[in-house]
Amino acid sequence: MRLPPTERIAADAVKAWKVTAHLVTVIPLLLTVASLILPSFVDFFNYWIGAGLAVFTIVLWVFSAIILPNLRWKRWRYEVFDQEIYIQHGILIVTRTLVPMIRVQHVDTQQGPILKKYGLATLEISTAATTHEIPALLEAEASDLRDQISELARVEQDDV
Amino acid sequence: MSKPKRLHPLSMLFTVIQTIRQMIVSLLPPFIIAIGDRSWLILGVATSLFLVLIVIYQVLSWFRYTYQVEDDQIRIEQGILIRKRRTISKHRIQSIDLSQSVIHRIFGLTKVQIETAGNDHNIDAKLHAVRMHEGKALHDHLKYNKHQNAQDHEASEPLNQTENEKNAKHYPSKTIRLQSLFIAGSTSGSFGVIIGLIGVSFSELESLIPDHYYNRLTNWVFEQAIPTFIFLAIFFFILLWAFGILMTLVQYWNFTITRYDKELFITRGLLEKKQSTIPLKRIQAVGINETVIRQPLGFATLYVEVASGEVTNSPEMYTILFPLIRKKQIAAFLEELLPEYRYTQSSMAHVPKRALPYYLVRMGVLPLIATTIVGIFAFEWIVLPLVITVLALILAYFQYKVAGYQIEGDQLTLQSRKINKDTVFVNHKRLQSFKLKQHIFHRKQDLASLDTAILSRFAGRHLILKELNEHDVDRIANWYSYRNEDI
Numbered sequence: 297m298r299l300p301p302t303e304r305i306a307a308d309a310v311k312a313w314k315v316t317a318h319l320v321t322v323i324p325l326l327l328t329v330a331s332l333i334l335p336s337f338v339d340f341f342n343y344w345i346g347a348g349l350a351v352f353t354i355v356l357w358v359f360s361a362i363i364l365p366n367l368r369w370k371r372w373r374y375e376v377f378d379q380e381i382y383i384q385h386g387i388l389i390v391t392r393t394l395v396p397m398i399r400v401q402h403v404d405t406q407q408g409p410i411l412k413k414y415g416l417a418t419l420e421i422s423t424a425a426t427t428h429e430i431p432a433l434l435e436a437e438a439s440d441l442r443d444q445i446s447e448l449a450r451v452e453q454d455d456v
Numbered sequence: 457m458s459k460p461k462r463l464h465p466l467s468m469l470f471t472v473i474q475t476i477r478q479m480i481v482s483l484l485p486p487f488i489i490a491i492g493d494r495s496w497l498i499l500g501v502a503t504s505l506f507l508v509l510i511v512i513y514q515v516l517s518w519f520r521y522t523y524q525v526e527d528d529q530i531r532i533e534q535g536i537l538i539r540k541r542r543t544i545s546k547h548r549i550q551s552i553d554l555s556q557s558v559i560h561r562i563f564g565l566t567k568v569q570i571e572t573a574g575n576d577h578n579i580d581a582k583l584h585a586v587r588m589h590e591g592k593a594l595h596d597h598l599k600y601n602k603h604q605n606a607q608d609h610e611a612s613e614p615l616n617q618t619e620n621e622k623n624a625k626h627y628p629s630k631t632i633r634l635q636s637l638f639i640a641g642s643t644s645g646s647f648g649v650i651i652g653l654i655g656v657s658f659s660e661l662e663s664l665i666p667d668h669y670y671n672r673l674t675n676w677v678f679e680q681a682i683p684t685f686i687f688l689a690i691f692f693f694i695l696l697w698a699f700g701i702l703m704t705l706v707q708y709w710n711f712t713i714t715r716y717d718k719e720l721f722i723t724r725g726l727l728e729k730k731q732s733t734i735p736l737k738r739i740q741a742v743g744i745n746e747t748v749i750r751q752p753l754g755f756a757t758l759y760v761e762v763a764s765g766e767v768t769n770s771p772e773m774y775t776i777l778f779p780l781i782r783k784k785q786i787a788a789f790l791e792e793l794l795p796e797y798r799y800t801q802s803s804m805a806h807v808p809k810r811a812l813p814y815y816l817v818r819m820g821v822l823p824l825i826a827t828t829i830v831g832i833f834a835f836e837w838i839v840l841p842l843v844i845t846v847l848a849l850i851l852a853y854f855q856y857k858v859a860g861y862q863i864e865g866d867q868l869t870l871q872s873r874k875i876n877k878d879t880v881f882v883n884h885k886r887l888q889s890f891k892l893k894q895h896i897f898h899r900k901q902d903l904a905s906l907d908t909a910i911l912s913r914f915a916g917r918h919l920i921l922k923e924l925n926e927h928d929v930d931r932i933a934n935w936y937s938y939r940n941e942d943i
Contacts, residue, residue, distance in 0.1 A: 298930055298933055298934070377938075377939055379937075379938030379939050380937060380938045380939060386893075388895050388896055389893055389894065389895040390893070390894045390895070390899070391891055391892065391893045391894075392891065392892040392893075392933075393889060393890065393891045393892075394889065394890040394891075394933060394936060394937060395889045395890075396889075396936075396938050397938070398885075398938075399887075399888050399889065423888040423889055423909070424763070424888055424911045424916070425888040425889070425909040425910060425911045425912075425916025425917070426888055426889050426909045426916055428889065
């Protein structure tokens with residue numbers, strides 16, 4: 297097996313992912329609460345549905361907010377060479393991606409409110425046929441990398 | 457060639473037909489309501505008013521549509537109220553295709569389609585009808601006469617030169633034989649589609665045929681003995697088959713492919729003559745498709761994946777390079793017409809034995825679940841899902857059998873099967889990205905899946921090969937990697 301990439305993404309990524317997971321859990325939580333209250337008002341609604349939803353919510357929360365972010369962070373690696381970008385990610389299914397510089401069409405950085413809070417940004421690399429992502433890099437690092445990649449990708453492009 | 461020209465007046469006919477065809481669907485409901493109300497007068501007035509409006513509009517747009525060829529560009533002006541001017545530079549033109557429908561051919565006209573590289577097909581120009589010689593001149597001027605020429609008379613000279621050059625130099629070319637076309641038609645399996653169509657039209661017919669005729673007919677059918685039924689079914693089947701062959705014949709009649717220096721040129725069609733140009737540098741990959749029916753007979757279809765913004769209505773995902781060819785002849789065919797791609801059947805590295813369980817599970821799991829459910833709730837129907845499960849497992853075995861890869865110089869060959877066997881040749885520089893995927897069980901068994909992407913007509917196409925030996929995937933990764941480094 298080829299060596300995995302060396303660079304890790306920002307450590308704060310774990311925090312950002314956890315916050316996102318907490319926020320996402322609010323939706324099933326509200327549903328659970330609603331389905332626990334509802335049976336007191338209408339007959340056809342059963343408490344079992346509420347109980348099921350509650351279990352689902354807790355499992356979802358434990359996985360997405362406590363277990364997965366750390367594992368995900370540990371697996372996330374990337375490395376930018378002069379000729380290509382090398383990315384590794386995935387918990388159960390590990391994916392390693394090679395994107396040659398001369399195939400890169402454009403590079404974006406993007407930042408949502410949660411990432412902004414932690415001073416992070418996501419780098420998105422597009423080829424003519426695919427897009428690839430390096431999530432949660434430090435802002436400065438992300439924009440440096442973006443400039444660096446677009447500089448490297450500027451070598452003479454033969455068609456497509 | 458500098459005066460603005462109009463299209464042939466007959467182009468109005470085409471645009472009128474086109475508009476009516478486009479609008480007919482949205483106009484059908486009010487039409488039907490009007491018929492139901494028996495308000496013939498309103499219907500007649502509305503229809504004729506509508507037709508008059510369309511005709512006036514099309515006449516005006518024909519009048520305002522001009523095209524003009526300059527040194528190395530074509531300029532098109534159009535629009536009745538809002539004037540649009542479009543200039544397409546010769547260097548940006550990817551292909552110019554001439555096609556003729558039956559009406560075109562009666563009047564010696566041709567349709568000219570100018571295609572550029574952009575994703576927006578609105579940018580491409582379409583001249584609905586010009587005289588044949590005019591179309592040819594346009595084609596030759598914009599395609600072959602690459603030198604700048606200020607004056608017209610000068611421009612015509614190099615044009616002739618290139619014509620002569622073209623005639624002098626022998627370009628390899630291949631035409632399909634009638635016999636192959638028959639085989640292509642009879643193995644096309646397109647009758648599945650036709651059966652569907654006829655089914656639909658039958659259910660429509662039911663409402664049109666007066667009730668007592670329909671009843672009498674069905675009574676007659678049900679009174680017949682089973683042999684008659686079988687006879688009818690066979691007759692029907694043969695009819696459909698013949699129809700399928702006919703369709704293939706009409707579509708691919710006299711299919712000829714010619715290799716020029718920088719492009720492939722295809723002409724085909726019996727009623728509607730179609731020309732298409734495939735610039736070599738737009739070709740992303742070449743593939744061999746062997747359907748389940750054709751593979752045992754040793755036949756295959758050759759196709760190319762072309763990067764193009766062209767949005768066509770045709771259901772084909774790719775461009776046919778040759779409708780039917782013997783598998784043995786493919787290597788020779790490619791060598792003659794497309795030497796950039798090589799086909800050697802030897803030294804294909806296959807998926808290891810320990811990958812077989814993954815293939816079987818992947819295909820078998822859903823039908824197996826279905827079988828279990830049916831077994832519990834409706835045991836008397838168990839045979840049907842069981843048969844499907846067995847078929848799925850057989851298919852899975854052959855998927856496993858076929859999967860393989862081969863690296864030869866700059867070319868990667870991937871062979872896989874969904875239902876049909878598909879062999880794809882890709883050049884190193886056409887691969888957009890490379891992925892190695894491995895889940896937990898894979899890691900223990902030194903297996904890995906590979907996923908690469910090429911550009912095709914619709915965004916990207918992923919070429920996936922599942923459960924290869926890990927070191928094989930690594931080998932491909934090393935071959936693909938632009939870093940020269942041995943790991």
